[in-house]
Amino acid sequence: MKRRVVLSAFLIFLVTVLISCSGGDGKKTTHRTRELFVANPLTSTITVFGASAHGDVTPLRAFGGLTGLSLPKGVAIDTKNNEIFVVNALNYTVTVFARTAMGNTAPLRTISGALTSLNEPVSIAVDPVHDEIFVGNYGGLVTVYARTATGNVPPLRSISGDATGLMGGRIRVAVDTIHNELLALNDGSGTISFFPRTANGNVLPIRTISGVYGGLSIAFDTLNNEIFVGTYSSVVVYARTASGNEAPLRTLAGDSTGLGWAAGIAVDPANDEIYVANNRADQNSITVYQRASSGNMPPKRTLSGDLTGITLPLSIAADTINNEIMIGHENDSLTVYERTAYGNTPPIRTIVMTPYLKNT
Structure with a gap:
């Protein structure tokens, strides 16, 4: 069943504003204007319209939480174009920020609306080679957009249907720009399905790895031709060409690893490291491994502790050009750290809505 976000209410206020100004004769003239203030609880913003506005109109102004972040379950960094891409599971959007954005900043652009087909998006991958972004959604759906897409735009392509083997789960995606393949991890069926990068519609996968149960995140290493899957308690690694019920190359698991609900995973082949965002409440950390x-x-x-701002991390991305890692959190914030940060280290910058508007 397709899940939808239901808003309990929007708070709407009709306000009469009195504006005083001086006329040519030096006398003050008072103008009366009526405006509609709409409080949007899902985005923690207030938008202002003229009282007589109707239809699909642009607001006069907006204030409050400007980031648009709402359960950021997937984050990707485009180092070629210096942009951050975020999928927001709660408000069904893709928000794009400048790489160096910080504070309560509005996104450069937002993909949202019925035409987009976004359905509780949980993962995102950027393909700077072909200027596309791939989004994994709830309900066995992958949607593909132009990198610069904005507004209520339909996807360039989508993958869904019985033949795909994706039905029924949340889809985490990765893209292999070398071999032109799309990887889709299905947490419902415990599979990784491989499709041609340009696949569209109800198409059969090229191959499928089965038995990948508990998969929460996926990353692809183009240098070493390996697939990394984060699970509830482990990191499992497969060869790029694996198929069927093939055994993994190796598994990282056990009490000493510090792993717990690996909601996000990123691979850094340049520094031969992997980064894991541990979402389990008693972990609440970023762990780094060879x-x-x-x-x-x-x-x-x-990386953990009060100063870090890590609050049930949902996603992680590595910027190997600028030596930074970025993390999306359940409290609707993004934090950025130096790649080698450890211990109780504060972030170097944070994207977050105005604190007093957040439901924390």
Whole structure:
């Protein structure tokens, strides 16, 4: 069943504003104007319209939480174009920010609306080579957009249907720009399905890896031809060409690893490391490992503590050009750290809506 976000109410206020100004004769003249203030609880914003406005009109102004972040379950960094892409599961949007954005800043552009087909999006991958973005949604759906898409636009292509093998789950995506393949991790069926990058419609996958149960996140290493899957308690690694019920190359698991609900995973082939966002309440951390780690191996370093601002992390992306990592959190914020940060280290910048408007 297709899930929808239901808003309990919008708060609407009709306000009469008195504006005083001086006329040519030096006397003050008072103008009376009526405006409609709409409080949007889902986005923590207030938009202002003329009292007589109707139809699909642009607001006069807006204030409050401007980021548009709403359960940011997927984040990707485009180092070629210096942009951050975020999928928001609660308000069914894709928001795009400048790489160096911080504070209560509005996105550069937003993909949203019925035409987009977005349905509780949970993951995103950027393909700077072909100027496209891939979004994994709830209900066995992958949607593809132009990198610069904005507004209520239909996808360039979409993958869904019985033949795809994606039905019934949340889809986490990764893109292999070298071999022109799309990887789709289905948490419902415990599979990774591979499609041609340009696949569209109800198409059969090229191949499928089965038995990948508990998959929460996926990353692809183009340099070493490996697939990394974060699960509830492990990181499982497969060869790029694996198929069927093929055994993983290695598994990182055990009490010493510090893993707990690996909601986000990123691979850094340049520095031979992997980064994991641990969403379990008693973990609430970012753990970093050597790329080839396996067994019950402890992390090289751990980022956690009150100063870090890490609050039930949902997603993570690595910027290997600018040596930074970015994390999306359940409290609707994005935090950025130096790649080598560890311990109770504060972020170097944060994108977050105005604190007093947040439901934390």
